[in-house]
Amino acid sequence: MKRLIAFVVGFLCVWVSVAEADSQEEARMRLVEETIAARGVTDSDVLDAMRRVQRHLFIPEDQVRHAYEDRPVPIGHGQTISQPYIVALMTEIVQPKPDFRVLEIGAGSGYQAAVLAELVDHVYTVEIVPPLADWAQERLKLAGYTNVTVRHADGYYGWEEHAPFDAIVVTAAAPHIPPPLLEQLREGGRMIIPVGSRFRTQQLVLVEKQDGAFKTRNVLPVRFVPFTRSDPDSGW
Numbered sequence: 001m002k003r004l005i006a007f008v009v010g011f012l013c014v015w016v017s018v019a020e021a022d023s024q025e026e027a028r029m030r031l032v033e034e035t036i037a038a039r040g041v042t043d044s045d046v047l048d049a050m051r052r053v054q055r056h057l058f059i060p061e062d063q064v065r066h067a068y069e070d071r072p073v074p075i076g077h078g079q080t081i082s083q084p085y086i087v088a089l090m091t092e093i094v095q096p097k098p099d100f101r102v103l104e105i106g107a108g109s110g111y112q113a114a115v116l117a118e119l120v121d122h123v124y125t126v127e128i129v130p131p132l133a134d135w136a137q138e139r140l141k142l143a144g145y146t147n148v149t150v151r152h153a154d155g156y157y158g159w160e161e162h163a164p165f166d167a168i169v170v171t172a173a174a175p176h177i178p179p180p181l182l183e184q185l186r187e188g189g190r191m192i193i194p195v196g197s198r199f200r201t202q203q204l205v206l207v208e209k210q211d212g213a214f215k216t217r218n219v220l221p222v223r224f225v226p227f228t229r230s231d232p233d234s235g236w
Contacts, residue, residue, distance in 0.1 A: 036050055078225065096167060110139045110143075156229060
C-alpha cells in the first residue's frame with residue numbers, strides 16, 4: 001500500500017509539473033502574439049526568441065505569477081526585470097546576427113541576456129549588484145545558456161578586453177551615454193540605451209557608429225531604473 005501511495009503521489013507531482021509547464025508555455029505564446037507582435041515588433045527571429053525564452057525562470061518565486069504579463073517585475077535590490085515588449089523592441093533595434101558579439105550593461109535577472117543569447121554568438125553582460133550578478137549567472141546556467149558570460153563590475157566602463165562589440169544593450173537609464181561604451185562599439189554597430197534621470201522623461205536612444213562618427217535618434221519615451229555607479233562621487 002505504501003508503494004502504491006508513493007507511486008500515486010509521484011504521478012500527481014509529475015502531472016502537476018507538466019500541466020504547469022503547458023500553462024506557462026501557452027501564456028508565453030499569447031504574450032508574444034497578442035502584445036509584442038501586436039505592438040509592432042516584426043522581426044521573426046526576435047519573436048521566436050521571445051517564444052523560446054522561459055521568462056519565469058528569471059523571476060523570483062513569489063513573482064512567477066506575473067512572468068507572462070507585459071510589465072516590469074521586481075527582482076530585489078531596487079531592480080526590475082524589464083517589460084517583455086521593451087526587451088523585444090530593444091533586441092530588434094540592435095539588429096542581432098548569428099556572428100555578433102554583444103555587450104549588455106545591467107544583467108539584472110539575466111532575461112535580456114537570454115533573449116540575446118538565442119540570436120547571437122556570445123553575450124557579455126555586466127551587473128554592478130553582486131547578488132544579481134550571481135543570480136543571473138545561476139539562472140542562465142539553469143536555462144542552458146552556455147554563450148553568456150556574466151561579470152560583476154561597474155557597467156559605465158563596459159568590458160574593454162572583449163571589445164569591440166557589434167551591439168550594446170543598456171538596461172538602465174543614464175544621464176548621458178558613457179564614453180567608454182561609445183569607444184567599444186564596432187564600426188557599423190548599434191547601441192540602444194535609455195537616457196535621462198528617474199525624475200524626468202527618459203528617452204530610449206539608438207546610437208549608430210558610421211565612419212567613426214556617432215549618430216543618435218530618440219526612439220520612444222521609457223521608464224527604467226537608474227544606472228548605478230560604483231563610485232558614489234561620480235556625479236550620477
